Amino acid sequence: MAPKKPIEKAAFPGVVESAFDNKLVPEALYAALDLGTNSCRMLIAQPKGAQFHVVDSFAKSVQLGSGLEKTGTLSRESINRTIQALQVCKQKLDKYDVKYSRLIATEACRRAKNSKEFISRVFKQTGLKLDIIDTEEEARLAVISCAPLVSPTSEQLLIVDIGGGSTELVWIDLTSVPSLERPKSIMRLHAGFNSEDGPFSTAKVVDWISVPLGVATLRDQFSDVEDDAARFALMSWYFEEKLTDFAPYKDNKVDTSFQIIGTSGTVTTVASSHLGLRRYDRTKVDGLRMTTEQIDKVIRSYLEMGSEGRKNDPRIGRDRQALIMSGSAILQAMLRSWPTDKLTVADRGLREGLLYAQMSANGVLEDAVV
Numbered sequence: 001m002a003p004k005k006p007i008e009k010a011a012f013p014g015v016v017e018s019a020f021d022n023k024l025v026p027e028a029l030y031a032a033l034d035l036g037t038n039s040c041r042m043l044i045a046q047p048k049g050a051q052f053h054v055v056d057s058f059a060k061s062v063q064l065g066s067g068l069e070k071t072g073t074l075s076r077e078s079i080n081r082t083i084q085a086l087q088v089c090k091q092k093l094d095k096y097d098v099k100y101s102r103l104i105a106t107e108a109c110r111r112a113k114n115s116k117e118f119i120s121r122v123f124k125q126t127g128l129k130l131d132i133i134d135t136e137e138e139a140r141l142a143v144i145s146c147a148p149l150v151s152p153t154s155e156q157l158l159i160v161d162i163g164g165g166s167t168e169l170v171w172i173d174l175t176s177v178p179s180l181e182r183p184k185s186i187m188r189l190h191a192g193f194n195s196e197d198g199p200f201s202t203a204k205v206v207d208w209i210s211v212p213l214g215v216a217t218l219r220d221q222f223s224d225v226e227d228d229a230a231r232f233a234l235m236s237w238y239f240e241e242k243l244t245d246f247a248p249y250k251d252n253k254v255d256t257s258f259q260i261i262g263t264s265g266t267v268t269t270v271a272s273s274h275l276g277l278r279r280y281d282r283t284k285v286d287g288l289r290m291t292t293e294q295i296d297k298v299i300r301s302y303l304e305m306g307s308e309g310r311k312n313d314p315r316i317g318r319d320r321q322a323l324i325m326s327g328s329a330i331l332q333a334m335l336r337s338w339p340t341d342k343l344t345v346a347d348r349g350l351r352e353g354l355l356y357a358q359m360s361a362n363g364v365l366e367d368a369v370v
Contacts (some may be wrong), residue, residue, distance in 0.1 A: 006170040007276070010126070014109075019219055028046070028099040028100060028364075029044055029046050029055060029096050029098045029099060029100075030044070030045055030046065030047075030052070030099070030100045030101065030353075030355055030358050031043065031044045031045075031098045031100070031101035031102075031103075032045075032097065032101070032102055032103075032104075032350070032351040032352075032353075032354035032355045032358075033060075033089055033102070033104065033128075033130075033327065033351070034103070034106070034349070034350040034354070035064065035082065035102055035103070035104065035106070035109070035130060035353050036105075036106050036107065036108065036163055036164045036165065037058060037064060037106070037107050037108040037163060037164025037165030037166075037214055037216045037217065038061060038062070038065065038088065038164030038214075038215065038323065039061050039062065039164065039167075039265070040058070040059070040060050040062045040064075040082060040089070040215045040310060041057075041058065041059045041060075041090070041101075041276075041351060042057065042059075042089050042351070043056075043057050043352070044056040044057070044092060044098060044349045044353060045095055045355050046094070047359050047364040047365055049365070050365050051365070052355055052359060053135065055096060055241075056092055056117050058085075058088060058089055058092060060070075060085040060088070060358070060362040062078070062081045062082040062085050062317040063078055063081065063216070064078050064082045064108045064109075065078070065107070065108035065111075065112075065164060065216050065217065066078050066216070067220075068108055068111060068112060068217070068220075069092075069217050069220040069221060069283075070220070070298060072111075072112065072113050072155075073112055073113050073114045074108065074109075074112045074114055074115065074118050077296035079118055079121065082122075083121070083122060083125055083126065083195040085361065086126045086128055087125070087126050088195055089126075089128065090126045090128055091314075093128075098341050100358050100362065101358075102132060102354045102357070102358055103128055103129065103130050103133070104131050104133045104354065105119070105129065105130045105132045105133070106132075106138055106163060106165065106166070106350075107135075107163060107164065107165025107180060107214060107217075108164070108167040108185060108256070108305070109130070110132055110134070110135075110165075111165065111212075111297060112186050112230055115132065118150070122252040124151070124336045126189065128275060128302050135168065135210035136193070136210075136270035137207075138161070138166075138168055138194065138210070139161070139168040139169075139170050139208055139210060140170075140189065140353070141349070141350045141353030141354060141357075142159060142161035142168055142170070142263055142349055142353065143148075143159045143172070143186065143189060144187055144189060144265060144353050144356070145263070145346070145348045145350070145352040145353040145356075146159050146186070146261045146346045146347065147183045147184070147186035148183055148185075148189045149261055149286075149301065149344050149346055150174075150182050150183040150186055150259070150261070151259055151288055151344075152179040152180055152182055152183075153179065153256075153257060154173065154174055154182060154257060154258070154259035154260070155173075155174050155257040156171070156172070156173060156175075156255070156257060156258045156259070157172040157173075157174055157186075157203075157258075157259050157260075158170070158171050158172075158258070158259070158260045158261070158338055159169070159172070159259070159260075159261045159263070160260065160261070160262045160263070160264075161217070161263050161264060161349060161350075162215060162263075162264035162265075162266050162267065162327055162331065163214040163264065164212060164214045164215055164216040164217070164323075165212070165214040165216060165217050165256070166210050166211060166212050166213065166214050166217075167211045167214055167291065167330055168208070168209075168210050168211075169208060169209055170193075170205060170208040170213070171205070171206045171207050171246070172186070172204065172205055172206065173203070173204040173205075173206050174203055174204075176202075177202070177203060177221065177333060177357060180231070185202055186203050186204055186314070187195075188203065189202075189203060189205065193205040193208065196333065199227040207246060207337070209246050211239070211242045211243070212228075213238075213239055213242065214330075215264075215265075215266060215323040215324075215326045215327040215330070216323060216326070218235050218238070218239060218326040218329065218330065218369060219235075219322070219323060219325075219326035221237070221238070222235050222238075222326075224233055228303060228306060228307065228325070229303055231325070231368075232263050232303060232325050232328070232329055233285070235325070235326055236329035236330075236332050236333045237331035237333070239329060239330050239333040239334075240333035240336060240337060243333065243334070243337050248261075248308075252324070254344070255339040255340065256340075258338065258339050258340045259340065259342075259344060260334075260335070260338060260340050260342070260343050261343075261344045261346050262331065262334075262343050262344070262345060262346060263322065263347075263349045264327065264347035264349075265320055265323075265327070266323070266324060266327025266328060266330070266346050267327075267331065267343070267346070268280075268285050268329055268347050269315070269316055269320050269324060269327075269343060270290070270295055270298050270299070270315075270328065270331065270345075271285045271288050271290060271345040272285055272315050272335070273298045273302075273313075273315045274290060274294050274295075274297075274298050274300070274313070275288070277315060278314055278315070279314075282347050285345055285347050286345065286346060286348065287344065287345065287346075288344070288345040289342050289343070289344050289345070290343050290345060291341055291342055292335050292340075292341045292342070292343070293341070295331065295332070295335065295343060299328045299331075299332060302316075302324060302325060302328060303325075303362045307321075310324060310325075312366060328341055331343075
């Protein structure tokens with residue numbers, strides 16, 4: 001299946017940094033739920049200045065897309081696991097009396113033949129109404145959530161969101177934007193990837209694609225290859241082929257003004273392994289800059305561990321171990337195709353973008369970029 005580039009849709013607002021604070025104030029709470037191919041994640045937060053702080057969160061590996069590659073449908077077991085997780089989310093929403101929420105589903109529900117039936121069943125059993133978003137909205141949410149991590153020295157930017165069922169890549173030109181305005185210019189993409197020029201310097205989206213391969217779907221395509229190293233090499237080569245028409249810099253030398261920001265469980269897991277964290281620490285991972293040499297070293301260590309070793313490595317975790325090699329294959333292929341020897345790690349994504357969109361629309365954020 002060729003990479004998809006959907007038609008333009010309505011825009012949404014920008015990004016925030018999430019900060020944890022246990023002191024609740026009597027303001028309306030907001031929720032964002034992201035149901036992907038592999039995981040169900042939710043944040044409950046409240047506005048705080050120009051950003052927000054998180055009140056509660058939920059994350060569970062539900063493997064909704066398990067078997068989807070072969071059957072084209074969501075299985076009964078996957079649906080049951082997902083509904084159980086969504087029932088926990090509903091309990092949290094009720095507990096905090098959340099006033100505003102956006103609950104989205106992505107690639108697995110976009111592709112499944114029985115997604116309408118699944119959405120109906122979710123509503124019937126949990127009362128939650130899921131919205132299946134298209135790939136462009138998914139890409140824009142990822143882009144804007146990463147705006148605070150954009151370096152003032154970056155002139156060309158690639159933001160990569162490695163999901164369970166798809167991978168979104170957005171290439172942005174910042175050369176016409178003053179250095180200190182570059183993060184804000186990314187936020188201004190709330191007007192759309194093809195927004196018209198306004199009074200402010202604007203980041204230009206040169207191109208973007210959604211590759212219908214993520215950590216779960218890529219793994220499933222090569223599940224019949226028994227040799228660990230051979231399977232990894234095949235996955236990486238196969239994904240790189242999908243970037244053929246989206247890698248104009250492939251033969252260029254390393255460019256220090258080019259920045260790649262990666263957001264996904266794979267990227268944060270690789271970063272955690274590099275740092276040797278026994279317990280995950282977002283404050284140490286989010287914004288970390290890793291060299292390709294450091295990333296390659298971690299991936300080589302994963303291969304040396306073998307399947308059993310990865311299962312028992314606390315830096316990877318049992319939920320992630322089955323997907324870490326397919327995610328690493330995507331990461332390595334992507335880094336081979338672009339002229340940089342560094343990657344900025346982002347522990348942020350769709351949920352942060354969803355929260356900011358709602359808060360910005362309601363005018364509850366101070367000094368928000370519009």
